[in-house]
Amino acid sequence: MDEERVARQIAETEGISFDSGFPTEEFMVNMGPQHPSTHGVCRLLLSMDGENVKSVQPHIGYLHRAIEKICENRTYAQIVPYTDRFEYVTSMACNWVYCKAVEQLSNIEITERSEYIRVIMLELNRIASHLIFLGTFGLDLGAVTPFLYCLREREWIMDLYESVCGQRLLYNYIRIGGVSRDLPVGWEKKCIEFVDYFEPIIDDYEELLTYNPIFLTRTRNVGILPKDMAIDYACSGPVLRGSGVQWDLRVDDPFGVYDKFDFEIPTGTVGDTWDRYIVRIREMRQSSRIIRQAVEGLPEGTCVAKAKPTFKAPEGEYYQRLESSRGEIGCYVISKGEKKPWRVKLRGASYNHLMALPEICKGIKIADLVAIFASFDAVMPEVDR
Amino acid sequence: MSNSVNIDLLTSKFPGKVEKLELQPAQDAVLVDKSIIREFMQFLKDEKSLDLDYLFCLSAVDQEEYLEVVYHLGSTIEHYKLAVKVKLPSENPSIDTICDIYRAANWYEREIWELYGIDIINHPDLRLLLLPEDWNEGAPMRRGWTGSDFIIMPEP
Amino acid sequence: MGVISKLPVYFEQVPGGGIVTTQVETVLNWSRSSSLWYMLFGLACCAIEMMCTGASRYDLDRLGMIFRASPRQSDLMFVAGTVTHKMAPRVKLLYEQMSSPKYVLAMGGCATRGGPFYYDSYSVLKGVDRIIPVDAYIPGCPPRPESLIEGCLKIMEKIKQEKLADWSRDVKLG
Numbered sequence: 260m261d262e263e264r265v266a267r268q269i270a271e272t273e274g275i276s277f278d279s280g281f282p283t284e285e286f287m288v289n290m291g292p293q294h295p296s297t298h299g300v301c302r303l304l305l306s307m308d309g310e311n312v313k314s315v316q317p318h319i320g321y322l323h324r325a326i327e328k329i330c331e332n333r334t335y336a337q338i339v340p341y342t343d344r345f346e347y348v349t350s351m352a353c354n355w356v357y358c359k360a361v362e363q364l365s366n367i368e369i370t371e372r373s374e375y376i377r378v379i380m381l382e383l384n385r386i387a388s389h390l391i392f393l394g395t396f397g398l399d400l401g402a403v404t405p406f407l408y409c410l411r412e413r414e415w416i417m418d419l420y421e422s423v424c425g426q427r428l429l430y431n432y433i434r435i436g437g438v439s440r441d442l443p444v445g446w447e448k449k450c451i452e453f454v455d456y457f458e459p460i461i462d463d464y465e466e467l468l469t470y471n472p473i474f475l476t477r478t479r480n481v482g483i484l485p486k487d488m489a490i491d492y493a494c495s496g497p498v499l500r501g502s503g504v505q506w507d508l509r510v511d512d513p514f515g516v517y518d519k520f521d522f523e524i525p526t527g528t529v530g531d532t533w534d535r536y537i538v539r540i541r542e543m544r545q546s547s548r549i550i551r552q553a554v555e556g557l558p559e560g561t562c563v564a565k566a567k568p569t570f571k572a573p574e575g576e577y578y579q580r581l582e583s584s585r586g587e588i589g590c591y592v593i594s595k596g597e598k599k600p601w602r603v604k605l606r607g608a609s610y611n612h613l614m615a616l617p618e619i620c621k622g623i624k625i626a627d628l629v630a631i632f633a634s635f636d637a638v639m640p641e642v643d644r
Numbered sequence: 645m646s647n648s649v650n651i652d653l654l655t656s657k658f659p660g661k662v663e664k665l666e667l668q669p670a671q672d673a674v675l676v677d678k679s680i681i682r683e684f685m686q687f688l689k690d691e692k693s694l695d696l697d698y699l700f701c702l703s704a705v706d707q708e709e710y711l712e713v714v715y716h717l718g719s720t721i722e723h724y725k726l727a728v729k730v731k732l733p734s735e736n737p738s739i740d741t742i743c744d745i746y747r748a749a750n751w752y753e754r755e756i757w758e759l760y761g762i763d764i765i766n767h768p769d770l771r772l773l774l775l776p777e778d779w780n781e782g783a784p785m786r787r788g789w790t791g792s793d794f795i796i797m798p799e800p
Numbered sequence: 801m802g803v804i805s806k807l808p809v810y811f812e813q814v815p816g817g818g819i820v821t822t823q824v825e826t827v828l829n830w831s832r833s834s835s836l837w838y839m840l841f842g843l844a845c846c847a848i849e850m851m852c853t854g855a856s857r858y859d860l861d862r863l864g865m866i867f868r869a870s871p872r873q874s875d876l877m878f879v880a881g882t883v884t885h886k887m888a889p890r891v892k893l894l895y896e897q898m899s900s901p902k903y904v905l906a907m908g909g910c911a912t913r914g915g916p917f918y919y920d921s922y923s924v925l926k927g928v929d930r931i932i933p934v935d936a937y938i939p940g941c942p943p944r945p946e947s948l949i950e951g952c953l954k955i956m957e958k959i960k961q962e963k964l965a966d967w968s969r970d971v972k973l974g
Contacts, residue, residue: 295869320774325921347845410855493748575668604703776886797919
């Protein structure tokens with residue numbers, strides 16, 4: 260450590276003995292399940308030597324609600340609201356991954372209007388989720404202002420969602436075979452108004468944080484996740500792209516009509532906290548581009564799902580992957596031809612990211628740990644299910 | 645994106661222990677014998693022509709007569725997926741760990757140990773992950789399990 | 801606290817003393833209900849709605865409520881989200897760490913009675929009132945910010961009806 264070397268040099272010049280015999284020992288600090296910076300109920304057991312963190316041990320399971328056990332005793336249509344609660348910040352993605360898995364299993368075709376509406380809803384949800392990331396990231400580093408601005412923007416998106424499906428947070432909108440109801444009259448115009456208002460606002464956020472010297476000191480070269488470690492731990496989303504791997508399931512394992520839109524996939528270079536932050540900011544801009552193109556090209560037709568409540572999927576199994584705002588989410592559905600599925604396994608992106616956390620947190624300071632944990636943007640229900 | 649895994653390479657390298665599975669809907673899947681799972685995974689990781697570097701899911705399924713462990717692997721270079729299944733007996737199931745080959749398997753193996761009762765041989769850190777520290781009611785995800793605070797939904 | 805707990809008893813025996821206790825009660829209850837500081841205890845989905853209620857549009861600060869991270873500095877605990885068996889001892893510990901007078905608001909279906917996880921779940925505590933006393937319940941999954949504000953107003957009404965003689969009982973229960 261540099262500080263120790265400098266302190267020894269100063270002690271030598273002043274003639275003081277450095278190892279004055281003051282006993283120090285390692286101690287354990289519990290960053291407990293209730294903590295303003297743990298983004299939910301995660302417990303981190305830290306072994307510390309002064310301000311330096313020697314090791315981090317995450318303990319999870321404080322939000323394990325047994326969703327997979329519940330899904331074994333529910334019909335296919337009854338499971339859709341439970342997938343909302345699997346990852347509540349981007350619940351459109353979770354609805355979509357489960358419905359797409361069942362549609363692939365049962366060979367159900369959906370109309371083009373449904374596909375376009377699903378893309379618009381997911382991209383709006385991606386912007387809403389990244390706004391929460393931005394607000395809480397600033398809050399963890401001590402900047403309280405971005406939090407209030409970001410949540411004010413997010414209220415616009417919640418208004419748009421409320422006029423479509425009646426709910427602000429857990430939508431239950433994407434159903435097996437389509438969506439639950441069509442867009443109301445005038446919704447497309449309001450959506451374009453929001454995108455027109457939002458795109459210049461991203462520049463305001465960048466002005467507040469991105470090249471701020473204090474922000475750069477706290478995030479540049481902090482928590483570097485190397486490329487091969489990120490792939491070995493199966494990280495995904497902005498965490499993997501921040502480390503320099505060009506991997507986005509919208510392009511590499513397509514699940515929707517993304518080939519009809521023109522957008523870029525931002526990647527980082529070094530894999531530090533600043534890269535993971537800037538990837539998300541640029542993704543918000545790309546999402547606005549996609550929404551604009553999708554709304555302008557929205558085809559006519561029906562989009563309402565027509566699956567009956569007593570729907571039975573044929574025998575088989577399928578694993579569907581989807582790019583949500585945190586990374587790759589997956590849904591593995593096994594069916595034996597009855598009206599309830601045999602097994603539903605849900606895979607969240609933050610599970611793998613938390614697995615990689617102990618390895619990159621060796622020999623850092625505790626303030627850096629808060630920044631690294633916030634940059635992973637982990638939500639606990641994805642981890643614990 | 646329309647290329648698929650070279651399963652003939654796998655069946656020829658491990659004759660008799662690896663067989664190709666036909667699943668509905670069509671996908672790349674193999675059934676592997678439990679005794680060679682470590683060599684198989686090491687081969688998948690090292691073989692340059694396959695490039696299967698991404699283990700994105702590891703789950704267990706209770707099929708009542710037997711248990712199944714399913715590994716889902718992918719490739720960031722070739723863009724294909726492979727499902728690897730292993731059949732285990734319902735009584736005293738056990739399987740070798742692969743978390744030194746693919747580090748992503750670490751917490752997934754702990755999870756199937758505590759929820760299904762599958763013993764993971766040589767795992768570096770086998771502790772309870774999701775369940776409370778004082779859990780003593782067995783493996784809850786097995787079919788037909790009941791416990792102290794478990795209310796089954798009545799049929800309408 | 802010993803003097804204050806004995807005063808109402810003496811005052812009530814003096815003719816006209818009831819008026820003094822009522823005035824003191826009104827002032828104290830008004831001051832306590834106008835500045836309820838809540839502890840950030842978001843567990844699951846309701847935590848996001850709690851954050852939205854405290855933020856720009858549905859501002860909780862205009863009711864005098866600001867969030868505190870530590871249980872020692874807060875009066876009100878929003879149990880926002882599902883409580884699991886693993887988390888339940890920690891919830892109880894946090895409740896005991898708050899200092900009297902303290903109030904609990906069970907937000908959402910999960911904290912009230914287990915919510916959608918009542919059936920078929922082996923790890924969910926079916927209602928937070930099995931471990932701590934609750935003052936107000938707010939239904940919804942998740943409840944809208946307006947419902948949360950209504951719940952806070954109900955707790956403020958409850959505080960305004962408290963009597964000074966009950967304080968001594970509160971202090972012993974801790």
